[in-house]
Amino acid sequence: MPRPIYITTPIYYVNDRPHIGHAYTTIVADLLTRFYRLSDRDAYFVTGTDEHGSKVAEAAQQAGLSEIAFCDQTVETFKTAWENLSLSYDYFLRTTSNRHKQSVQKILEKLHTAKTENGEDVIYSDFYEGLYCTGCEKFITEKELVDGKCPHHKTKPEKLKEKNYFFRLSAFLPRIKELIESDEMQILPEERKREVLGLIGQELGDFSLSRERVKWGIPLPFDKNQSAYVWIDALSNYITAVGYGDDPDSFDKWWTKGEVIHLMAKDILKFHCLYWPAMLMAAGLELPDKMFLHGFFTVDGDKMSKTLGNQIDPNEMVAFYGADATRYLLLTQFPLGVDGDVQAKRFITQYNSDLANDLGNLVSRVIKMVLVNCGGKIPAPHKEIEGLDALMAQAEELAERSYAHIKHFRVTNAIGDAISLVRATNKFFNDRAPWKLVKEGKTDELGGILYACCEVIRIVSILLYPVMPGKMTEIRSVLSLDSASLTLANARTFFELVPGTKVKLDQPVFPRIKEEKEAKTGAPAPAEKEDDNLLDISEFGKVELRVAEVLKAEKVEGADRLLKLQIDIGSEKRQVVAGVAEHYSPDKIMGMKVVVVTNLKPATIRGVESRGMLLAAKKGKKLTLVTVADDIPAGAKIS
């Protein structure tokens, strides 16, 4: 028996809305699962949601709901999106489920008593010191502060020390490094492996695994005043989902003995490739076999982000292209593992070209001819046909090639091979010109050609099934094929179709999309502006703006983006530090009349004192300083 295979996606943060990034990972997982099942491997596919943490609690409060009610609601948006995409996970893990919470506590207990090789405790307590906002009920970083105050509550945070438990990551890194270098735990693609090894080379501190003040979380069994921090809680899902702590048989089958594959985008590399293996080692558990980190989508060149509002909603794509075509289009934009750009109009051309013109039209032209000329029944094969051997050979080796591709995560190659076969078949059909044979009454040869084409369609319907399960099932029903013959083994040989079997075709499998129809990537629907934080005029008045002339400018040593400026604000001269070095050279900014906030509290940045802030407009990578239209002396007040 081949090893069972266990495939995971990250669990998605419940505060997010599903976008094509989430969808992509999950589609890949679904594809792999379906493909391995075709090849007779037992496979298990888990996805889910990460639902704890102070941000979730905050969002729930704003929505006027209890935490769990809020989560129940938003989890549905993920489940619906996945259902729309025909994603058939075996288990949907919620970190708020009792099962997960109980098992995480068992993991924590285990870690609590665990020792490192040197006999040190894996978990130790220490103090975390930081700025704490009582309004937010959380620590905030210096960076988040506005004018020394919490941006949300406009209050000064207090310096606070809190007890935290830490995980002794450093003790495990040498061993992890060995395992990664030797590929016992494979990090893919190669460049990501290099990146992780590079990270190990840098100084990595131990990580904090608990929070004292976060109430919406899983309490530590050995200290009820603390709750588990995100890494422990979220990463553990991979084992709690298959029965760690409550179903030894399942856990043994999938985790301990199975081939474990974690799929994710490259942004969470550190946690998965270092924190997670360390936790598992400390708990004495098997490590995953493979981690595959895929790339990011950019949309028309820009990174997808909430703030840019260019996130693509998979539901909108599904509404427009259907689940199967959406899966196809997302998977084929770029090879798995690298970043790629997505352009709205490309989706339509590619849909029409690959799916409608090549595959859909092949089905139409072949089946219609069978319907009209062969009484709607699959004709008998005929071997003496020019070009048939080559076509057969290409079709018969497709399964093997695809399997090899999938094993190495070369998803686009596997799909590309199937489409190439479709093209070759269109060419074969064209070259043999069966419509001429109809007129000449050569029915044997005609039947042979049509039989061969049906065979290719059957084989393709198996190999593209993991990508487009719905449409391939549809195509298979055209040929009266059932699911029993939906196996990779069945795709390896020609002459599986039984002559005389009825065919039927109700409508085109992939109807062409008219170009005039607006290309929908789901992109913009710009987020509605919240107008509940309008300012009172008096509040605005607190900000003092003045025109200032830049007298002198120089780069700040050791910082790429900082310029140290001497400015004249009329009444006095001041020094400010501005993060504009990437856009303005010292020469260029010298002499400019800019707008400065003059009543900010002084701050020290990179060891340089700054007393004021320049105003600038920024969009994506573009940044331009705010200046004045006509000449006016430095010091002029702005209101």
Add this chain to the structure above:
RNA sequence: GGCGGUGUAGCUCAGCUGGUUAGAGCAGCGGAAUCAUAAUCCGCGUGUCCGGGGUUCAAGUCCCUGCACCGCUACCA
């Protein structure tokens, strides 16, 4: 600044461990065919393989270096 990545036809990208005239799809031009979803098939590319060095009998493919862009990271009051 540190780490990683990318730079190949108009566009999106393939090119594994170096080896004949550098490829695919899309778009464009010309043609064939008419079974089919106005779909298909054929033909057409003088591309500085980012620049500069080097290793080699041989480099898009390895090494060094420069440039541009992207991501993570530090500093952006």
